Amino acid sequence: MNSAERSNKLELTTxxxxxxxxxxxxxxxxTTVFDAFTKPELVRRWLLGPxxxxxxxxxxxxxxxxxxxxxxxxxxxGKEFGVxxxxxxxxxxxxTVHLEKFDEEWYPGEAQITTTFIERNGATLTTMTIxxxxxxxxxxxxxxxxxDGVAVSYDRLEDILDSAA
Amino acid sequence: xxxxxxxxxxxxxxxATFMALADPTRRAILARLVKGEASVTELAAPFAMSQPxxxxxxxxxxxxxxxxxxxxxxxxxxxxxxxxxxxATGYLERYRSLWERNFxxxxxxxxxxxxxxxxxxxxxxxx
Numbered sequence: 001m002n003s004a005e006r007s008n009k010l011e012l013t014t015x016x017x018x019x020x021x022x023x024x025x026x027x028x029x030x031t032t033v034f035d036a037f038t039k040p041e042l043v044r045r046w047l048l049g050p051x052x053x054x055x056x057x058x059x060x061x062x063x064x065x066x067x068x069x070x071x072x073x074x075x076x077x078g079k080e081f082g083v084x085x086x087x088x089x090x091x092x093x094x095x096t097v098h099l100e101k102f103d104e105e106w107y108p109g110e111a112q113i114t115t116t117f118i119e120r121n122g123a124t125l126t127t128m129t130i131x132x133x134x135x136x137x138x139x140x141x142x143x144x145x146x147x148d149g150v151a152v153s154y155d156r157l158e159d160i161l162d163s164a165a
Numbered sequence: 166x167x168x169x170x171x172x173x174x175x176x177x178x179x180x181a182t183f184m185a186l187a188d189p190t191r192r193a194i195l196a197r198l199v200k201g202e203a204s205v206t207e208l209a210a211p212f213a214m215s216q217p218x219x220x221x222x223x224x225x226x227x228x229x230x231x232x233x234x235x236x237x238x239x240x241x242x243x244x245x246x247x248x249x250x251x252x253a254t255g256y257l258e259r260y261r262s263l264w265e266r267n268f269x270x271x272x273x274x275x276x277x278x279x280x281x282x283x284x285x286x287x288x289x290x291x292x
Contacts, residue, residue: 008268008272010264010265010268022264024268026268026271026272026275027272027275027276028275028276028278028279032275032278032279033275035278036271036274036275036278042274042278045270045274046267046268046270046271046273046274047267048266048267048270049263049266049267050263050266051266
């Protein structure tokens with residue numbers, strides 16, 4: 001895999017108090033990438049987290065006002081957790097906007113996630129902007145690490161640790 | 166109660182670490198302390214901030230275990246504590262790799278989708 005050529009590094013930033021932004025390039029046309037993000041039979045093949053988890057529930061009603069529901073299951077011990085929400089905008093293959101709420105709340109309120117797909121030279125730049133209801137909610141999401149954020153501080157942390165070594 | 170997730174939540178100390186790191190001034194203070202210990206006066210110098218304001222930030226950092234203060238009553242130099250930082254970074258690295266794992270699976274899936282029979286004419290050799 002020529003990953004360097006693809007320049008598919010995951011970039012994480014926190015451009016405002018309430019946002020987390022993840023940007024990643026994929027080596028495929030945007031219709032394909034869009035489908036992989038929105039068709040249940042495709043989503044459940046990659047949105048799995050660590051090894052050993054599966055996605056027994058992956059329902060997506062892809063239209064404005066349509067609902068979705070994901071449930072993940074730890075195949076070793078049978079534990080499950082889920083997330084669900086509503087689509088606000090669906091513009092295939094450019095953009096979706098949806099609300100997200102975890103069954104067992106790990107950050108307060110709902111987050112609004114805008115996903116955009118921009119095709120360039122056959123590759124698709126995908127940007128997910130996760131907007132929380134408050135800074136506290138965002139920070140809580142960051143603390144639990146799910147969003148893998150604090151990218152700004154994280155990058156600096158790397159610098160700090162490098163120079164401390 | 167913490168919700169269940171992929172199975173790992175930070176303990177309270179790690180929460181304190183992340184809270185401490187959420188502020189740009191405190192990150193800048195840490196970056197300065199990497200170069201060596203410093204007094205509050207020295208730390209306040211680059212910022213448009215009063216010494217009491219800086220002291221407040223130092224208390225947050227100290228509570229998180231990210232810095233320690235010297236005993237010298239006059240100067241009380243602050244120095245960085247590397248271990249909690251390393252722990253926090255390791256934790257984030259875990260989850261960064263979690264998303265990367267998702268996206269790498271997606272890379273493979275996208276490759277597969279592009280080499281289905283109906284698109285074979287555009288099939289390219291991969292190295």
